[in-house]
Amino acid sequence: MKKRFASLWFRHLKTDWMVVRRPQLGEIPFVLAISSHGKLIVNASNLLAEREGIYPGLAIADAKAFLPSLKVINEEPGLTEKLLHNIAHWCIRYTPIVAIDEPEGIMLDISGCTHLWGGEESYLQHIISRLKQHGYDVCVGIADTIGTAWAIARFGKENSIVGPDAQLEALVSLPVQALRLETAVVERLNSLGLKTIGSFAAMPRTALRRRFGNHLLLRLDQAIGQATEFMSSIKPISPYTEHLPCLEPICTATGIELALQQLLHKICKRLSGEGKGVREAILQCHRVDGKIEQITIGTNRASSHENHLFKLFSLKIPQIEPALGIELFILEIAKAEEADPVQENFWGNHIGLGNPLVTELLDRLKNRDPACTISRYLPAAHYWPERSMKIAGSIEAVAAVDWQIDRPRPTRLLRRPEPIMVTAPIPDYPPLLFRYKGEVHTIRKADGPERIEREWWIDTGEHRDYYAVEDQQGRRFWLYRSGHYDNISPNQWFLHGFFA
DSSP: OOOOEEEEEETTHHHHHHHHHOGGGGGSOEEEEEEETTEEEEEEEOHHHHHTTOOTTSBHHHHHHHOTTOEEEEOOTTHHHHHHHHHHHHGGGTOSOEEEETTTEEEEEOTTTGGGGTSHHHHHHHHHHHHHHTTOOEEEEEESSHHHHHHHHHHSSTTEEOOTTOHHHHHTTSBGGGGOOOHHHHHHHHHTTOOBGGGTTTSOHHHHHHHHOHHHHHHHHHHHTSSOOOOOOSSOOOSSEEEEEEEEEEOSHHHHHHHHHHHHHHHHHHHHHTTEEEEEEEEEEEETTSOEEEEEEEEEEEEOOHHHHHHHHHTTGGGOOOTTOEEEEEEEEEEEEEOOOOOOOTTSOOOSTTSHHHHHHHHHHHHHOTTOOOOOEEEOSOSSGGGSEEEOSSTTOOOSSOOOOSSOOOSEEEEEEEEEEEEOOSTTOOOSEEEETTEEEEEEEEEEEEEEOOOTTTOOOOOEEEEEEEETTSOEEEEEEESSOOSSSOOEEEEEEEOO
């Protein structure tokens, strides 16, 4: 794919922002002032002030003397960086690769994006019109290289598109400043009568290098495409992202669902072809007012099942507030993993964690309520009950040891054993009855005792004598006595679990 870039230049970035905040400023000349070497100087001026000859760098005292009606506003620290950062994130709706181009620009890598808006001309006009709606005066240049796009936006015909491989033709008539050169090099070129790029572009490179250094040649080569220039995006690039612009703003849940289905169809087809699946996906809804509504889903196992992913998203669509309408949908796969193909069983039902229906159910439960915690437990190599299991890291995790099945173990083990009152006969006999939460349970059957010693290399304490008991209603419990039977000190009995 051939690279294409768009350079956005905001001629009056900070003053436009001030007019948006205070519309009355749009009718008067004003400047933003900063302190430099003990005096105030003009750091930005609006169009009306520029028409009166007031430009950045002029002392405020001189500007006021020249135009007494000039309004002076102290500039907020870091204003330029804040504005460019916000606008750059807003521009992600047009391309995933956006870079800040200080002091007053944004650079977009628009390769493979413009067809979504019907071509580069429509793409350019859409960006300009939307930014003007937000109050910003912007010039845009589109070309094959960053350097040419930058030059056209600032020194070429307003809002121009340079055709493929036509960089040199577009640059020859532009001033030397369009190559992003240092001031000293520009002054030296102008003093020699080399005022345009075309006046020296065909000169011998050895002569240019000897007189002006390597930087001039590097900038020229970058602009015409003979040297590579990279841009650093403000956001890490996701390899799996789909965009869907809307001809008319979407305001209904049905419209959102239709847009989501189209995006999922494209992304799942691609993921399935590469043997991958979704673990985490983000749907961004860019509203007409510039705000972004966002919902996120996650899966327990990598999945490219379109219907399943749609059901997960549909649980959260009511959280989206479209306001005046959504003009762009972006589906980003934040986390993708290799997907294991599930082989169908023709001779019986496929029951277990390998069944996709199980993981899909877990996904729906988790995405319906983010506070829901679903854990899978694996056996651990410990005899002490509290340490005999551990939480699995994933649904595919394999146990290193087998569950202990030589003695009965409860289906539900309490996190902390609860003390109970027990009536028991002579030592080592099972209890006759016990009281738990105000209810008396008369024991009909009992098995035990099973002595479990503490793991002395981990901690110290009393051993436990466990009994599996059943009351008259058929309910089964796991009880234990802590330590040896002692007639002098009261025995400590506890309820530790319940059998199914």
